[in-house]
Amino acid sequence: MIKVHVLRCGSTTVDEALPFSDKSKNPLAFTGLFRGKKHKISVPVRAYLIEHPDGLVLVDTGWDDAIRQDARAYEGFFNYFASPGVLPEGEGIIDQLASLGYQTEDLACCLLTHMDIDHAGGIGEVRHVRRVLCSAAEWQAANKHNPRYLRRLWKDVHVETIPDAPFDLMGDGSIIAFPMHGHSAGMTAVRVGSPEHYLIIAGDAGYGRPSWERQVLPGVEWNRRETAKSLAKLRELAMDPHCEAVLMTHDTQEPQAVYEL
Secondary structure, three states: OOEEEEEEEEEEEEEOOOOOHHHOOOOOHHHOOOOOHHHEEEEEEEEEEEEEOOEEEEEOOOOOHHHHOOHHHHHOHHHHHHOOEEOOOOOOHHHHHHHOOOOHHHEEEEEOOOOOHHHHOOHHHHOOOOOEEEEHHHHHHHOOOOOOOOHHHHOOOOOEEEOOOOEEOOOOOOEEEEEOOOOOOOOEEEEEEEOOEEEEEEEOOOOOHHHHHOOOOOOOOOOHHHHHHHHHHHHHHHOOOOEEEEEEOOOOOOOOOEEEO
16 A cells, blocks of 8 residues: 655745736736735645655655745745745654654655755755655756756755656556656656556646646746646546546645545
8 A cells, every 4th residue: 555645844925826827917927026915825835755665755845944044045035035935843844754753764765846946945854865856857957047946955965867758766657757847847747556546746737726627827837838738637637537636736725634545
């Protein structure tokens, strides 16, 4: 049996047009520029722990505990202005693992769906994990000059890249990482389980049910056409009767705490 634990790792505040572009016709609304508080929403930040018979797999890391000291300095001006993060005591990735009886040394690997700060912010916390993985396309994009990525976070972390194609993490077909490009250059989703019974960890391929149900694109993305293709794929998966759940990092609809597959 495989278990997937949904870990709440703080939250972030964004303009409502960032996850759902249909909330405004203003193309810059997602930044929150000249937008009042009535347009602000708080969305969760989540990571996921997969308990597999052959080892533990962490998907994403949420924020680093350092955000509690000075969020603006930690995130940088661009990220802090668009989506300031909050990490309450007990919700850091180390605390969340500890609540389940684990330490980072117990992890077989950590897979990053992409390298945005709210997904890879805690990468320093897991730097001693045997394997830290992300897609080759994402790693290449994340190490170019781009304000959305903070390269200092993984300066001393060995990150191993995986192909931009379906990748079998455990060698038995039960955890498959696959491309969901669009939100970022190398956005990666994960299928956990068998073709007969599975769930999808979608990362930011979608922000909430309207994303895949009504094909609502976010206010900003790396490639709009690729995002639309990924959302169409996500809808196809979500509608599959064999799919138990589609888990999205910032979905305001609360998922189950644990899934068994």
